[in-house]
Amino acid sequence: MSTMIQMTAAQAINLALREEMRRDPDVFLMGEGSATKHRDLVDAFGPDRVRNTPLAEAIIAGTAVGAAASGLRPVIDLLFAPFMTYAMDALVNSAGKLRYLSGGQFRFPLVAMGMTGTGWCVGAQHNHNIEAMFVHTPGVKVVMPSEPADFKGLLKAAIRDDNPVLFFIDLGLLCQEGEVTEDPDFIIPLGKAAIRRSGDDITLVSYAKTVAVCLQAARQLAERGISAEVVDLRSLKPLDENTVLDSVRKTGRLMVVHEASGLCGIAAELAALVSTKAFPSLRGPVVRLTGPDAPIPSSWALEQAVVPQPERVVNATLELLGAAHSVN
Amino acid sequence: MQQAPKTPPSPLTRLETMLLIRAYEHQLVELQKNGAPGTCTSVGQEACAVGVVAALESRDRIVTNHRSAGHLIARGAEPRRLMAEVLGRVDGYCGGRSGSLHISARELGVVLTSTIVGGELSMAPGVALAQKMGKGEPGGIVAVFFGDGAACEGIFHEALNLAVQWQLPLLFVCENNQWQAFVHRLETMPDNAIANWAKGHGLPVETVDGNDAEAVLEAAAHAIAHIRQGGSPAFLELVTYRQRGHFEPDDQAYVAPAELDYWRARDPIDRQVQRLKAQGLIDDNGLTALERQTQASIATALAFAQTSPWPAPETLTDHVYA
Numbered sequence: 001m002s003t004m005i006q007m008t009a010a011q012a013i014n015l016a017l018r019e020e021m022r023r024d025p026d027v028f029l030m031g032e033g034s035a036t037k038h039r040d041l042v043d044a045f046g047p048d049r050v051r052n053t054p055l056a057e058a059i060i061a062g063t064a065v066g067a068a069a070s071g072l073r074p075v076i077d078l079l080f081a082p083f084m085t086y087a088m089d090a091l092v093n094s095a096g097k098l099r100y101l102s103g104g105q106f107r108f109p110l111v112a113m114g115m116t117g118t119g120w121c122v123g124a125q126h127n128h129n130i131e132a133m134f135v136h137t138p139g140v141k142v143v144m145p146s147e148p149a150d151f152k153g154l155l156k157a158a159i160r161d162d163n164p165v166l167f168f169i170d171l172g173l174l175c176q177e178g179e180v181t182e183d184p185d186f187i188i189p190l191g192k193a194a195i196r197r198s199g200d201d202i203t204l205v206s207y208a209k210t211v212a213v214c215l216q217a218a219r220q221l222a223e224r225g226i227s228a229e230v231v232d233l234r235s236l237k238p239l240d241e242n243t244v245l246d247s248v249r250k251t252g253r254l255m256v257v258h259e260a261s262g263l264c265g266i267a268a269e270l271a272a273l274v275s276t277k278a279f280p281s282l283r284g285p286v287v288r289l290t291g292p293d294a295p296i297p298s299s300w301a302l303e304q305a306v307v308p309q310p311e312r313v314v315n316a317t318l319e320l321l322g323a324a325h326s327v328n
Numbered sequence: 329m330q331q332a333p334k335t336p337p338s339p340l341t342r343l344e345t346m347l348l349i350r351a352y353e354h355q356l357v358e359l360q361k362n363g364a365p366g367t368c369t370s371v372g373q374e375a376c377a378v379g380v381v382a383a384l385e386s387r388d389r390i391v392t393n394h395r396s397a398g399h400l401i402a403r404g405a406e407p408r409r410l411m412a413e414v415l416g417r418v419d420g421y422c423g424g425r426s427g428s429l430h431i432s433a434r435e436l437g438v439v440l441t442s443t444i445v446g447g448e449l450s451m452a453p454g455v456a457l458a459q460k461m462g463k464g465e466p467g468g469i470v471a472v473f474f475g476d477g478a479a480c481e482g483i484f485h486e487a488l489n490l491a492v493q494w495q496l497p498l499l500f501v502c503e504n505n506q507w508q509a510f511v512h513r514l515e516t517m518p519d520n521a522i523a524n525w526a527k528g529h530g531l532p533v534e535t536v537d538g539n540d541a542e543a544v545l546e547a548a549a550h551a552i553a554h555i556r557q558g559g560s561p562a563f564l565e566l567v568t569y570r571q572r573g574h575f576e577p578d579d580q581a582y583v584a585p586a587e588l589d590y591w592r593a594r595d596p597i598d599r600q601v602q603r604l605k606a607q608g609l610i611d612d613n614g615l616t617a618l619e620r621q622t623q624a625s626i627a628t629a630l631a632f633a634q635t636s637p638w639p640a641p642e643t644l645t646d647h648v649y650a
Contacts, residue, residue, distance in 0.1 A: 028461075048461060054493070058450055059486035066391070066454020069440055071463040074454075089483075093444050094451055098430065102441075103423035104647035105434040139648055162650035 002183035010174045012148040013113075014038060016155040017075065019184040021045050024073060027159055031060060031077030031113075061087035061112060065094045068110040068164070075159060081116035081168060082128040095164040096139035108139075111158045111165045117209060118259060118303045119172035124295030127171070127303075129260035134166045135237045136264070141190055142236040144168040146211040148178035150234055153188030161190060170208035191238035195247070199229035202253040202317055205244055205270060207233040210257050210308060217313035226321065236266055244270060245278050252283035253320060257308045262290035284320050289313060340609055342382060342541045343600045346374040347622045349398045350597060352407045355626050356397075356414060356428070360576040364415060367428040370398045372539075372571030375596035376503045377402045379544025380471060380564070383552050386437065387465035391452040391472040394429045394443035395503075395570075399473055403436045408629035417636035424639045425647070446481035448474050449500075453487050456496035460559070469497040469555045477508035479522045488529040491561040499551055500526070500563040503538060505570035506591075510582055526563040538566030539596040542603070569594070 007015070018041060021027045030051035035042050042050045053060050057078050064074040078084050084091065095108040116129050134142045141163055145151045151169075158165035196211060197218050204214040211232045218228040229247050233240065248254045254274050256267035267288035274286055289308040296306055353369040360366050370377065377398025384390070384403075392399045400410060405421065413420025414428045421433045429443040439455060442448045452472035459468050478484060479502055491498045502522050506513055518524075526533045532554055536547040544566055551562035569591035573580045580588070604610040610618075 026463075054486070054489060056486045056489075058483050059453065059490050062447075062450025062483065062487075063454035063457060063490065066440060066451035066456075067458045067461075067463075068454070069451070070389075070455050070458030072458050072461060089444050089447055090450050094440070094442060094447055098432070098440060098442070099650060100647045101422060101426045101430045102432045102434075102647075103421070103425050104650075105422070105432060106440065107650035109650075141649075 002181050002186075004179040004181055006177050007148055007180050008175050008177050009145070009148045009151040009169070012152040012180050013155060013169075014041070015180065016152045016159070017041060018044065020156055020159045021049060023184065026071060027073045027075065029075045029077070030064070032079050034077050057083050057086035058090060061090035062094065064110045064112070065090045065108060068095070068108040069098070069106040073109045073159060075111040076113065078112055078114045080126045081114035081130050082125050084112065084114050084130065087112070091134070091140065091164065091166070092137050096137050100139060107162045108164045109162045111155070111167050113167045113169060115169045115171045115174070117170040117172050118296065118307050119209075121298050121300055121303055123298040127296045129168075129258070129291065131166070131168050131236055132260055132265045135266065135269070140164045140166055141238065142166045142168070143190060143234060144170065144208045144236060145234060146170075146173065146208050146232050148176070148180045150188055152180050153186055154190070154234060157187040157190050160187065165190070168208070172209045188234065191235045191240055193234055193240035193243040194232045195229060195243065196232050197228065197230040199227035199251065201227045201251055201321065202255060203229045203231060203244070203247040203251045204255050204257060204313065205231045205233060206257045207236065207266070208259075210259055213308055213310050214257055214313060216310040217317070220310060220314050221317055224318075226317065228317065233266070239269070241273055241277070244273065248274050248278045249281040252281055254282070255287040255289065255313065255316060255320065257289045257313060259291045259307060261293050262288050263293055265290060287316050287320055289316055339542060339600065339604060342378045342545070343597070343604060343610070344618060344622070345378045345402055346541065346597045346600060347618060348407065348625070349374045349377065349401045351622045351626045352401060352410065352629070353397055355411070355630060357572070357576055359415075365427055366576040367397075367414060368394045368575050369572045370395045370570075372591065372595065373503055373505055373568045374398050375541035375544055375600070376501070376538045376566045376568055379541045380473075380501050380548045382545045383548035384471060385468075387468035388437060389455055389459070389464065389468060389470045390438045391440050391448050391455055391470060392438060393441065393445070393448045393474055393478070395475070396431060396438075396441055396473070400431060400433060400436070400438055403433075403438055405433055405436055405438070406629070407626060408632040411629050411633035412636040415633050415636070416638065417633060418639050419632070419636040445475070446478045446483040448472055449478055449481070449483045449487040452498055453490045453494070453496055456491065456498040457494065459497055467556060469499060469552060471499040471501055473501045473503060475508070476502065476504040476506070476513045476517070476522060478502075479525065480508065480516055485525070485529070488526060488531070488561075488563075492529050492531050495560045497555050497559050498561040499548070499555055500561065501548075502563070502565045503568055504565055505568050507570045507574065509574045523565050526565070531561050531563055533563040533565065535565040535567060538568030539594050539599055541596060541600050568596070571595075
C-alpha cells in the first residue's frame, strides 16, 4: 500500500500536475502565472511545458483548444471562474462543439481550472459559482472537488480524459489539509459520487466545500436522532445519477445544498431526476438550499448570508421531517 | 494522415481551381433558391484562396472560417463531399453535422473551422504551438484565414501578440473583403487599420491585391519562407471584395451598384483569364472548354450529394464526447 501524506488541496493540485506531466509528455500547463506559481514544475519539465501567458483568457483557452486538437493535452489556469466568461467562445463554441460538428474528426483533451466560492470576501467578479453554465454546455465535463485527495484524483482523471473538463476549485478549500496518496496511479474516475456519511432518514447532496456544511449538519442531526446520508457529487457532469437515486430510494428524502444560485442549477436538475426516476420513494418534497439569484457581495456579513450554513440545513431537515410526520 | 494533393503548379491550374470554386458556390446559390440551407459564399475572393493554398505544402495546416469553400477546394476538397455536407448528408466531410459553416477536413490538413468571427484566430496559435512542440510534420506551418470583421475582434490582437511573443509558425491571412456582415468596414475601422494594427505587433506585414492570384501566391510564398526560416509569424492582408451578400439569400440592397461594378471589373477570375490570354496560355475556345468541364464536374457532384443518405436519427448524439 502506498504512503498517505498530509497536504493541502493546493499541494494536491501541484502533485497531480507533476505526476501527469511525468507520465505523459503531451501534458503541459499554461496560464496567468502558471510558471510563476509552479517554479518546481518549470525546473522539472522546462519552460515549454509550464508557460506564463498574457492576462488574456480568450487566447489562453483558444490556444488550448487548438493545441488539444493537434495532439497535446493542455491544462490551463484561468485563475478565477468569472474570468472564464472571457473564454466562453473557446470553451463552449470550439471545445464543446467542434468535435461534434466535425463528425468526430477531433478531440479536445484539455482541462480549464478556475477558482470560485465564498470565504474570501472578493466580491462577485472573482466569486461566482458558474459551474452549472458548463453543465448546460454540450461536449464538456465539469468537476468540483471537496477534499485534497479528490483534488489530486479528479485532476488526474480530468487530464487523462479525452474531453474538455472544467475543473472548479472552491477557494476556501485550497489551504485545507487532508490525506493524499502518493500513488501515481490513483485516480478518481469522472462521474463517480462519494457517500461521505451513511444515513437512513434523509439524503443531503452537495459538492465542493458545502459537503463539509452538510457533514456538520448531519452530526447535529444525529444528536437529535436523525440519520442523514451525505453524498458528495464530485463530478457535476457526468452526474452520478445512480448514487443519488439509490440513496433517495433508501432515505425517501432529498435535500440538495450548494452555493451556486438555484435557478436551473444542479439542485433543480437533481429534483427533476429524483421526481422522474424515484418518485414512489419520496416521502416529502425535494428541498433546495442554494445561493440567491444575486451577485455575491464582498461584505463578510452578506457573503455569509449567501452560504448555506449548517443551521439552515438542520432547520430545513427538521421542517421536512416534521411535515412528513404530520402527513403520516 | 492522407497527403494533401500536390500544389497546383501553374497559373492555368489556378484558373481551373478558381472556376471550380465559383461554379461550386453558384450551384449552392441555386440550391438555396430551391430551399437548401443558405451559405456564406466567397465569390470574388477566389484568388486569395488559390494563391495562399498554392504556397502551402501538404505538411502545413489550415484553420479557417465560415467563408471557406475556396480554401477547402484549393486544398483538394471534393465538391461532391462538400455539397453533401452542405445538404446535411452522411457523405459530407463532417457526416452532415457541420453544414456549410464549419467544414473541416482533417485528411486535407484543414484542421479546425469556426464560424464565430474571431474563433479561428483564437484556435490557430494553439495549432501552431503544437506544431512547434513537435506534434505536426517537421517544418510544417499553420495558415489562418479570417476577415476584416474578425480584425475588429479583441482576439485579433490577443492572437497576434501571443504568436509574436511565443514565436509561433503561423501565417495570418486577412481577407479584407470590405464587408463585415451588413456593414462596410470603413464604418467600423480606419482605412489601412488592419495592416497598421498588425505592424504594431512587430511582425512582417504585407498588403497585397487579393484579386490577383499570382501576386497572392508570390506574397504568401515570401511570408511562408520567412516563417519556415525563423519560426516566427507573418501577416498578409489581401485586399479583395465579397461580391455576393453576407449569407444566401441576401439581395445586397445595402450595397451601392457603383461599388459592385467597380469590383466586378476587378474580378479575380477575369484577371487570371486576361493574364493567361496575354501569355498565350489559353484562348476563348480553351476557356469555354474549361468552363464546360467545370460545370460537368459540379453537376456530377450535385447528383452525388443529392443521392447521399440522410444521417440516421439514432446517430444524433454520436461524437458529442470522445
